[in-house]
Amino acid sequence: MFTRFGPPILVTLLMVATGVAFVVTEQLKLEPPTITSTRVTKEFSPTCRCNTSKARIEFSLRRNERVTLSITVPPEHVVRQLLGAAYKPPGPLHVVWDGRDNTGRLLPDGIYRVRVYLVNERLTTMLPNIIQLDTQAPKLTNISVSSHTISPDGDGNKDAVHIRYHLNERARILLFVDGKLVEQTKERAGKPGKFDWKGMADGRVLKGWHELTLKAVDHVGNESGASEPIPIRLRILNLRPGRIRVSAGNMFRLKISTDRVSVRWHFNGTYGLTSGRSLVLRAPSTPGRYRVVVRSGPYRARALVIAR
Secondary structure, three states: OHHHHHHHHHHHHHHHHHHHHHHHHHHHHHOOOOEEEEEEOOEEOOOOOOOOOOEEEEEEEOOOEEEEEEEEEOOOEEEEEEEEEEEEOOEEEEEEEOOEOOOOOEOOOEEEEEEEEEOOOOEEEEEEEEEEEOOOOOOEEEEEEOOOEEOOOOOOOOOOEEEEEEEOOOEEEEEEEOOEEEEEOOOEOOOEEEEEEOOEEOOEEOOEEEEEEEEEEOOOOOEOOOOOOEEEEEOOOEEEOOEEEEOOOOEEEEEEEOOOOOEEEEEOOEEEEEOOOEEEEEOOOOOEEEEEEEEEOOEEEEEEEEEO
């Protein structure tokens, strides 16, 4: 009997089993995934002491799960376990990684992956996102300036210092004056470049001698050391000496420091224009205190003349 009907029965059972397996497989395909809405930090620097010092790993669970979450390096070698069969309800799950292994040691720069094991489903998933750990600061070299003396008075002559540099990677450049941050550029490509500084700090034009230093910061917060200080003199308009004593009716001389071709002067009701770097005037015959005023564009300088 079995010899006669056995083979047809086996064939029938095999077809039924194949059909059931096909239906189950198709249902699994139609069933939404347990892990959705994955977001993982692409690059970070655990040494930068900034808001990019940790990698953030986020995804949503469709149902209750016990989750093991690990950081791995190829070929799937676990270097840090962030969750160990932890119960998590449906909804968003947020974990951060500080770039260290299970012993607290900082891991080397490189590419890392996130592995998720769902205990209930016995399912291991490698998230498609990679994490780049980067602790190398950008290198800012070959720094030079167009001049060590500028005169930002708006005449188009040395109104700014042109700062040249070389970057080895994309980064922002920070400009410090006497140790205080006064400007920063947008992110710039890793190649030779330049930018200008017009002598401004806190909304005003500086005067006198100052020291400029530069730093570079990449997009994950790694910051280079400060460059060697660069002395810069900001000369707008100066009149020296600021106070002079002279006998009434005698001639006296004042030195003018400016890069303008000419400046205007005013003294004791008299006006004039000079193109030199000194101003020779006669003191009034009446003893007293008088002011000399010179003008260079929007700027003024004064000296007190005491006629005796």
